[in-house]
Amino acid sequence: HVQLVESGGGSVQAGGSLRLSCAARTGTFRSACMGWIRQVSGKEREGVATIVGDKIISYSDSVKGRFIISKDNAKNTLHLQMGSLKPEDSGMYYCVADSCSWCTDGWCYGSGGELADKYQGHGTQVTVS
Numbered sequence: 210h211v212q213l214v215e216s217g218g219g220s221v222q223a224g225g226s227l228r229l230s231c232a233a234r235t236g237t238f239r240s241a242c243m244g245w246i247r248q249v250s251g252k253e254r255e256g257v258a259t260i261v262g263d264k265i266i267s268y269s270d271s272v273k274g275r276f277i278i279s280k281d282n283a284k285n286t287l288h289l290q291m292g293s294l295k296p297e298d299s300g301m302y303y304c305v306a307d308s309c310s311w312c313t314d315g316w317c318y319g320s321g322g323e324l325a326d327k328y329q330g331h332g333t334q335v336t337v338s
Contacts, residue, residue: 212234213328213330223337228290233285233286239262261312295337301334305325305328306327
C-alpha cells in the first residue's frame with residue numbers, strides 16, 4: 210500500500226515561489242513513476258510534472274521553465290519547486306504515484322494508455338493572487 214502526504218501549499222503573490230513536498234510511504238519510491246497534478250474546483254485535473262527514476266522528467270507546457278520536479282530518494286520525498294507563479298497556477302495540488310510505461314506533458318501512462326495515477330494524496334492548496 211502506498212501513502213502520499215503533500216505539504217507546502219499556501220498563498221503567494223503573482224511572481225512568487227512555493228515549494229511543495231510529498232512524503233511517500235512505499236517500498237518502490239526510487240523506481241516509481243511519480244508526479245504532480247492539479248485541479249481547480251469544477252475543472253478537469255491537469256498534469257503538471259512527472260519524474261521516473263531520477264532523470265526521466267516531463268512537464269506540461271503551462272509550467273515548463275517555471276517549475277522543477279525532483280526527488281530525495283534518501284527521504285522518500287518528492288518536491289515541486291514552483292517559480293514565477295501566476296494566478297492560473299492556483300488550485301489543489303496532488304502527488305500521484307504508480308507504475309507506468311511512459312510519461313509526457315506532465316502525465317504518466319500505463320501500457321494500455323491509461324493514466325498512471327493509482328495512488329494520490331489528499332492534496333495541498335496553492336493560491337496565487
